[in-house]
Amino acid sequence: MFCTQCGNQLPDDSRFCSRCGAPVGAPTSAVNQAVSATPQTPPAPAAPAAAPAASPAPAAAPAPAAAPAASSAAPAPAAPATMPAPAPATAPAASPQAPASDSLSMLPAFVQAMSNRLGEPAQYIPELGAYLIVTKRFSAALANMHQHFFVSAYDAAGYPEMQAYMKACSDWALNNYQGALRGLQKGVVSYAILLQHPLNANAVAFTKELPKKHFAAFDLPILVDPFTGACEMLEKTPVWGFAMWKGIKKAAREALGF
Incomplete structure (x- = not known):
């Protein structure tokens, strides 16, 4: 069927x-x-x-992929990486460069040492930008000489600056002389001492020039490197006032501790 x-x-x-x-x-x-x-x-x-058709909803799951986008946005906080701002810490490196390489920083201690050796106080002369120590000690040859030790510092000084410094010190000593009138028995010595590092060749050349004749007045420019101890001053002894010049240079070395 x-x-x-x-x-x-x-x-x-x-x-x-x-x-x-x-x-x-x-x-x-x-x-x-x-x-x-x-x-x-x-x-x-x-x-x-039709239900499987609804399965595309899971396809929406890729939305989590947007999460990575958020993670990519996360790098934004990385901005703090600009923390290189601590670079200022390199400032300390600048301090090593500032090792007292300028002679001016050595001036106070240098003046104090001279004051101790001479047994006289130092005073600051504003118009000269220098310290001054006055004494009448040392050899018998200089017994009647008022000795003015001017001390300053200038690393950039050359020939003209050294010349101007010497003249300013000499003029100040002559215009501010205290005591009896200068004459054969009285005199003034101006030691224009300048600290410099390193020593300038042109400034050194000035210290080697024979001084002009002055009646009972003597000028001795001196250059000193406070870091190396180098000292430059007149090497030759002028024929005129030979005995006096010899005593003046000796007094300078003793005052400087050389």
Whole structure:
């Protein structure tokens, strides 16, 4: 026996087709009505198929990928990397460069040492920018000489600056001389001492020039490097006032500690 609807072979005692569910022996039209009713169940599976369509929602999951974007934004905090601002710490490096390489920084100690050796106080002369120590000590040859030790510092001094310094010191000593009038028995010695580092060749050249003759007035320019101990002054002894000049140079060395 066969199904009148789908042609499926059926057992003789079957009442319904096992394939399409049509009643055995039912007219074809009735079978069609039954079949039309059954297909409505298949649509149900179609609904599940729609469910996968909903699966695209997970596709939205890539949104987390935006999170990496946030992480890329995270570098913004890296701005603190500009912390190189601590560069100011390099400032200390500048201090090593400032090792008392300028003679002016050595001036106070140098003047104090001279004051101790001469046993006389030092006073500052503003118009000269120099310290002054006055004494009448030392050899018998200089017993009647007022000795003015002027001490200043100027690293950039050359020939003209040294010349101007010597003249200013000499003029000050002559204009501020205290005591009896200068004469054969009284005199003034001006030691224009300048600290300099390093020593300038042109300034040194000035110290080597023979001084001009002055009646009972003597000028001795001296250059001293406070870092190396180098000292430059007149080497030759002028024929005029030979004995006096010899004593003046000796007094200068003793006052300077050389």
